[in-house]
Amino acid sequence: YYILAYNKRHRELIINSYLKHVFNAAKAIEVKNRRRKLFTNMPTRDHDSFSSRKRAxxxxxxxxxASFDTLAMDHDKKAEIxxxxxxxxxxxxxYAKIGKTWKRGYLLYGPPGTGKSTLIAAIAKHMDYDVYDLELTAVKSNTELRKLLIDTSSKSIIVIEDIDCSLDLTAERKNKKREEDAPDGGEKQKIPRMDYSERDESKVTxxxxLNFIDGLWSSCGEERLIIFTTNHIEKLDPxxxxxxxMDKHIEMSYCTYEGFTVLAKNFLNLEDHSLLDEVKKLIENxxxxxxxxxxxxxxxPRxxxxxxxxxxxxEKxxxxxKKAKEEKMKKEKDGDPQESTVDDDGLTASSEGGD
Structure with missing residues (x-):
């Protein structure tokens, strides 16, 4: 340990200013040197403690x-984010001045494969935040959801991916509306509901x-980002x-020409090529x-x-x-809704899967 000696007349300066600076600098160094973590809500036992406490x-x-430098996204959109x-x-x-909890919500939406998960990783790296990947289907109740929130740290990102697939969060509203819209006269038809005691699934409502996102308990920490991802924004409850x-909605679109050039730079260290004109024509025109x-x-490269x-x-x-273009034109001509384009390798231009 170290001994700090100082003149008595400097006591106030040392205690009120210098020591505070030392502690803040030490904390900053600790944060800088720490390794970011990815958390999941799959409970394990804490074997390092005598109590073997169950961790959330x-x-x-x-x-x-992933970083913003390697992200296949238009420069202006990157700069805005x-x-x-x-x-x-x-x-x-x-945030203290305006009386709001120091947190911000992001909604990332767009077709599968457009880089939603990659953007989250780039955000975590840029902010130097831990990531809490919350699997809603593994949460049994609203109470358990609140406990998970309490156990997250500040300077973190809470992520719920494919939230439109996680839970049927609008079922209660739909049932209520169906009951209200039932024809007059006689007793309204009751909508059968499954007994929660008879099923082993999440009861998160x-x-x-909503209380998890911006209720009273959401203020139990600070400097948090909450990010939802979805392939179908139209399915989400307003x-x-x-x-x-969700303060900022970010559309993750199909590949733009600017995004293509970023990928060409990443994979091929290529900034200029005669074939890029054809790529630009296909994408923009x-x-x-x-x-x-x-x-x-x-x-x-293979x-x-x-x-x-x-x-x-x-060329590949x-x-x-070109195959994706032909497939799209064929489906439009046949009057069928656009579906996934599959090539000889079994890969798709769009699909209904995850990001």
């Missing part, structure tokens, strides 16, 4: 390589989730995504809809020749986009 969250070291994040990170005094709960995940799959030449990878990506 288990974790692993989170070292995802980064500006919003930086304002939030430095906004402690501002829409009300419980109360869940209104401003004040002919409105071909392919996801960044599909483009990345084609741009990834052999040393492809890595050195780079042209074969671009262009060929895939």
């Amino acid at each position: 969250w288990s974790s692993v070291v989170f070292e995802h390589p 980064l500006e919003d994040l930086d304002f939030f990170k430095n906004g402690k005094d501002y 829409l009300s419980g989730l 109360a869940l995504i209104r401003t004040g709960r 002919e409105r071909v809809e392919v996801t960044p995940a599909d483009v990345a799959e084609r741009l990834m 052999t040393r020749h492809e890595k050195d030449s780079r042209t074969p990878c671009l 990506a262009i060929e895939f986009m």
Whole structure:
């Protein structure tokens, strides 16, 4: 340990200013040197303690390589998101001034494969926050959901992916509306509901989730981001995504030309090529809809020749986009709704799966 000696007349300066600075600097160094973690709500036993207490969250070291530099997204959209994040990170005094809990909600929506999960990883890296991946179907009640919230730390991101698939959060409202719309005369038809005691599934309600986001208990920590992802924004209850709960809605679109050039730079170290003009024409003029995940799959070199030449990878990506265009035109001509485009490798231009 160290001994700090000082002149008596400097006592106030040392105690009120210098020591406070030392403690804050030590805390900053600790935060800088710590390793980010990814948590999941799969309970484990804490074997390091004598009580073997059951923990709400288990974790692993989170070292995802994604960053905003490698994200296949338009520059302007990246800059907008980064500006919003930086304002939030430095906004402690501002949030205290306006009387709001220091937290912010993001809704990421768009087709599968457009980079929603990758964006979350990039946000975590930029902010240096831990990530709590909340699996709603594993939460048995609103009370348990509240306990999970209490056990999260500040400077963290709480993520609920594919929230439209996690729970039927609008079932209660639908049943109530059906009862209210029942024809007059006689006793209204009762809508049968399954007895919760007879099923082993989550009892989390829409009300419980709303309280989790911005109720009184949501203020038990600070400097938190809450992120929802969905492939179908139209399926979500408006109360869940209104401003004040999900403050910023970010559409994750199909691959743009600017996004394609980022991927070409990432995978092939390519900034200029004659084939890029054809790529630009397909994406911007002919409105071909392919996801960044599909483009990345084609741009990834499989052999040393492809890595050195780079042209074969671009040709594979262009060929895939042409197939996606033809498939889309065929379905539009037949009058069928657009479905997934499948190539010879069994990969799709769009699908109904996760991100």
